[in-house]
Amino acid sequence: MTTSPTPAGAVDYTTKIPNNINLAGDDRVLKALEQWHPGYIDWWMTMGPDGFQTSDVYLRTAISIDPKGWAKFDYVKMPEYRWGILLAPQDENRLVNFGAHKGEKAWQEVPGEYRASLRRLVVIQGDTEPASVEQQRFLGKTAPSLYDMRNLFQVNVEEGRHLWAMVYLLHKYFGKDGREEADGLLQRRSGDQDKPRMLGAFNEETPDWLSFFMFTFFTDRDGKMQLESLAQSGFDPMSRTCRFMLTEEAHHMFVGETGVSRTIERTCAAMKAAGIEDPYDINRVRALGVIDLPTIQKKANLHYSLSLDLFGSEISTNAANFYNGGLKGRFMETKIEDDHLLTSATYPVLKLIDGQIKSVEEPALTAINMRLRDDYSKDCQGGVNRWNKVIEKAGIKFAITLPSVAFHRHIGEFKDVKVSHDGKVLSETEWIKNRDQWLPSKSDGDYIASLMQPCWERGKYAGWLSAPKVGIDNKGGDFEYVKIHRA
């Protein structure tokens, strides 16, 4: 390992970049990557984790796709992380599995007819990857432990690699336009007024660690669902790219689920030790220096509703066209027992009709987004149930619940209506009166912010968060996951 970041331009692109795409023999991608890479490093240095670029972080690096190679652990300075281009292995017999082209051989090249649509799908997915790194860039400073700090950086470098994965598709298959779009991915900035990221949730702040855990639980899970449906694509390189990304995504959601779970665990333990039974006795709970369960519920409400917006309108002709064109399928498409054409099927969609939330049968083809969102909600519910097990075990009468899908929405059917946590349509005044019991208030935010004190001592954890059951790579909780060398 060298001790200073590699100067941009000195990378040997043919040997230093882990890949299974024969990069050394691909003039087109090499040339494009050489031009893009300095901008990427520049982006990482200015928008990546703030203050830790010279620290040694115990990270896993994917250097190949076989079980031995996809998670190599070692200390790495993040700017020297070996971002690579790895695709799931090609299946020569793979077919287009849905839509009008069902049964054709999967495409190895972009069909001209779908160039614009595919490019759009790649760019939207690609835009989310660097956005979350930007959203999380100041969190290192308030890390509740070296273990959590390391997890944050692991997620960050892998989002960087996911960006690479999308950029590879753009460089390899979309020519001049693709190269321009790849540059655009480095130019937009999360939350920037003039050049924001493309999707709403990726322009929101991630101000504290509980938000980070909620984000990786809820919003990275949207990423998972999108990748799952793109992994079904008839455009084979897209499918293979997304399939490999999903192996990394699992860890991001693990960080989120266990992070929230450890927060809950610590709160419950503190309450029990202090003899507090009422979870709504907020002042007393907060006096213990832990986050009360109702506030955790509010955080979940916020992140869940923002993430639902990422699925777009319930009824969408774009989504129908993507499906019919064989570009983007459903979650577990090949496991579903139907005709995979959806030309005559229907699907129940929640809609706002005469001020009431009602389920209506809509053509399944245009309800593709709705279906993916339903699968997403089910997936979320599984994690929520595991959180509730922790509360139950502590004997506290409280359960985290997912709010109604109509609650606090900015996109789709319910964007113009105010709805309570449990799905009742409200007047504007009722909403204003009750808002703070469902969404984090200013004072909730201030309280959480007050807890965000760095805890960087080996083996120590901030008072609001319990230690993990096991460490990373079979190391203990007291392993030095980050050797901090502050710049």
Next chain:
Amino acid sequence: MAEAAAAKRIDFQTDPSRYHHWKLVTDGDRAELIMDVDENATLFSGYQLKLNSYDLGVDIELADVLQRLRFEHPEVRVVVMKSGKDKVFCAGANIRMLAVSTHAHKVNFCKFTNETRNSIEDSSENSGQKFICAVRGTAAGGGYELALACDRIILADDGNSTVSLPEIPLLAVLPGTGGLTRVTDKRKVRRDLADAFCTVEEGVKGARAVKWRLVDRVATNSKFDAEVAALATELAASIKKAPGAKGIALTPIPRAIAADTITYSTVRVAIDRPGRRATITILGPDANPPDDIATMHSQAAQFWSLRLARELDDAILELRLNELEVGTLVFKSEGDPGRVLAHDAFLANHAEDWLATEIRNYWKRVLKRIDVTSRSLVATIEPGSCFAGTLAEIVFACDRSFMFQGSRKGDNRGPATMLLSAQNFGAYPMSNGITRLQTRFLGEPESVGAAEKQTGKSLDAAACEDLGLVTSAFDEIDWDDEVRIFLEERASFSADGLTGLEANLRFAGPETMETKIFGRLTAWQNWIFQRPNAVGADGALKRYGSGVKAEFDKKRV
């Protein structure tokens, strides 16, 4: 029937020995062009060409006559067009033929007949050949449109001879093949009178026809021939062209037609049916032009510039009428751009020679034919190509143009270049009256000047992109994919959507009679021909001649 009309291959090559419908008699600087349609010599089955009505086959012969008049009979100054039939001049396009034709054929038919009529006007303006239409009997619909294309119309004042545009009352379609542009803009008929004229089925005759400006003169039967002759003398005197021109023979164009290829001496057409496109490769001259003009006259139809113009013209027509599923035409070229420029210079240096002038005028018409071809037009300019001067106009006629930047590995021909000549700056006006570069740079006229400064220079891809002469330049790494994806994407769009888009974008700038004619044709005639009032089961075209009155949907749209 309609199916048969779509299936039969239409050939645009003919010569006087094979004419069924026309006879040309020349006498010094006069010619008589007699229309005597053989009613059984139809292009398709299912109709007869009664009353000197015409189908595309009749018009193909007329186009051939006009071409031969220019090249084989340059001595002719006045052409008198008349009917070989007794009581009828021409009844226009054959209605039963229209009724059994596919929509695509109807539109292509109208487009070609428009081009032929424009060609008459072009001869009058540029080839020193004026046309007199001597109408005896009825000139109805397309028959009157034919008369309108001539410089003068004389109508027999016999109580029977009429001119008329009966389409609205009779057939529920728009008169003429180019709308009413020649009535309003060429003959400048007052609008209310034109309205009245177009709704009177039996038409207008005698003095009223003159008064309404529908014809120039009337003459009684006994004085008719003398009047025509007097008018011819008058017109001939007005024409300034050097006497003594000796025509050349337009020999048959050698061509080999296979399933997916058409091969000429200077043009190769290759059709990719699954891709729905045809590649048209133009071969540059294999030698420099001759040293003197006499040699060009002896080379005649073999002279490269003329040979290519004829072959390219035929290729475009072949694709238009016989390859309806081919949505995109990709133009390529191979050869020495220097030699192309030398041919341009040769023609420019002999502007006083009638044949050199005719060849340039012919190129102007071929390029216009490309302009109005309702297919996506794409040029790919690659190493070894020769898009220079006149051939560069083809690039400028295209909807998109792609240029190869640098060379291919292992190709020692050097990078692709484009060259401009004086021909790109005035010799080939489009139907809107201005050049393709002026049209291209309507919003930035200074770009025309910037391009003109580069005349004669080898312009590489970067320079061409910079000057705005091509859409995009791609290097070897991107080329195959970008071009492939563009073509696939193009093929996936709606054919009608593209036809509309391209027609809208190609003719920026001033309106002329010609742009109006094609604009009215594509927009109005296309629309009206699709409406149930014309082609529905109870529509006028279907019911024509059945004795049952058509039933109209009276709602205005």
